[in-house]
Amino acid sequence: MKNTLYCFVLLFLLLSCSGGSKGVKVATDIVGKELQLDTLEREMIDFFQSTLEKNYGDRYAVELLIKGLRKYDYNYVLDVDKQRLKEINRKLYGDGWFASYFFDAKHMNDSALMVVPKGMTIREYRNSARFLQDLKKKGIDSTEQINFYRDSLEYEKWRPLHQRMENIAFYMIMYPKNGVSYYRKELSRSSHQALKETTEEMTMGGDALSSEAILRYIESNRANVLSDFKSDRDVQMFLTLYFWKYLCHSANIDFRTGEDRTEAVMKEAR
DSSP: OOOOHHHHHHHHHHHHOOHHHHHHHOOOHHHHOOOOOOOHHHHHHHHHHHHHHHHOOOTTOOOHHHHHHHHTTTTTOOOOOOOOOOOOHHHHHHHHIIIIIISOOOGOOOGHHHEEOOOHHHHHHHHHHHHHHHHHHHHTTTTOOOOOEEEEOOOOOOOOHHHHHHHHOHHHHHSSSSSSOHHHTGGGGOOHHHHHHHHHHHHHHHHGGGGHHHHOOOHHGGGGTGGGGGOOHHHHHHHHTTTTHHEEEEEHBBTTTTOOHHHHHHHHHO
8 A cells, every 4th residue: 555654654753752642542543544545545446447347348448438428428327336336435425535535525515606607707797686696596695605617618508517527626626725635645746747747737727727628638648647547556546536426427326425316316307
């Protein structure tokens, strides 16, 4: 495991500084969380790889997945082992990794997400009567922090939330701003050239860098980001996390909460 050495070094330092049982407990908790996270990431990667193999007969066919998304206008459905996915998600969401390490739950919440109408800037929308009406419909106080979203797939076309790509680049780089996060601990420190270039783009673009831009980068196989999925662990984790929404979507699981939405989807279809 890539973090094992780091864990034991940290354990030694904490034990040396504390000189007591309290330090031992803190160090043990840190090591335990590191191992728990490492195991969870490995499970996620293995699940994504096995899903690719199940759908394409090729364990590393990320490019075929992208072609499917393109062809079916981002509504492509994979054959997913739903039970296994739910078991992984119980750890991912239930233990809080999704909301505190990979993404920030508050900013993945639809209730505070306002889609800017076509033909309007964010400022125009915010100063309009329509904005006040939309706030009222959602029951949002105007003093709350509000996230505005402009569709990243097609600038001139709005999409329902379940159809569009998540703006994963923004969520990874911005949150949590302090402390440990996937972006700060793994992605931004990767030695792989493709991930170095990705983090540079994310740093410069911020919330202006869309997931579509990342998808185009992946699709181009620049710096061997697709071919190195066979062997490079950092690339494996990045692509697994990027496509996790589609694994969930294919099994009728809410990407933001990990909850099974099959019953709700069936009601909507009646």
